[in-house]
Amino acid sequence: MTFSIVLRPARSSDAAAAAPLVYCSGPRELDYLFGKAPEFLRFAFESGRGAFGHACFTVAEREGRxxxxVAVASAQDTLRRDVGLVWSLLRFCKLGAFGVVTRGLRLSRLMPPPSKETLFLSLLGVSEDVRGRSVGTRLIRGVVERAHAEGYAKVALDVAVTNDDARRLYERLGFRVARQRAWAHRGNVPGQRRMELDLTVKAAAPLLERLARSGEA
Ligand SMILES: CC(C)(COP(=O)(O)OP(=O)(O)OC[C@H]1O[C@@H](n2cnc3c(N)ncnc32)[C@H](O)[C@@H]1OP(=O)(O)O)[C@@H](O)C(=O)NCCC(=O)NCCS
Incomplete structure (x- = not known):
């Protein structure tokens, strides 16, 4: 039986439901960055601004829930997203924002911003009770289709070296590990693998077909 979901742009009113899903995508990285990550994520998502604002997200909705x-970013968005994030931080944690910016710069060496030809996928999370029902695959497929339609050469993402289940899912969809980076500072942050899906090769058409089929479940 089809497990029906609708993909749509996120809205401010999704913040309460979306923030825990954003958090589950990388709790150790987000706790390192923000300290009280779940509270900040809800605030930032609702505000709409910056890298964690709803304007960057697509949600999967099932029966109104x-x-x-998933969040999407391009190199052209980087400045606007960073400025929006600092705005949210200053409102949420005032002087604490400076510590977050410092930790964010360290994290950006582990997970650098995308190059111009790349559409970047991040903060992918699915509710525990519907995992394994292709919701993640369909969110990823939506990003790949958008990248293809907008003429990007690649889709890229970072996955923690400890997250083998998610890495396998990405590999099944055609992503390959491009490089791996280790965490070089204090704090409980896992190393990251940068994975890329190449959309320029001739194989792109069959790959998109395969993605379409894998999301039909
Ligand atoms: C990874 C995640 C987004 C996949 O979403 P999903 O809707 O369960 O994925 P799909 O149903 O499309 O695909 C299932 C695949 O995901 C993988 N997977 C990862 N974690 C899983 C889980 N807890 N339950 C079921 N499948 C999981 C499995 O390898 C499975 O592959 P298989 O079908 O070959 O066995 C989801 O499990 C999740 O939110 N995990 C926690 C957050 C996370 O790790 N995010 C990724 C950060 S890079």
Missing amino acids: VVGV
């Missing part, structure tokens, strides 16, 4: 989230 948000069951999955």
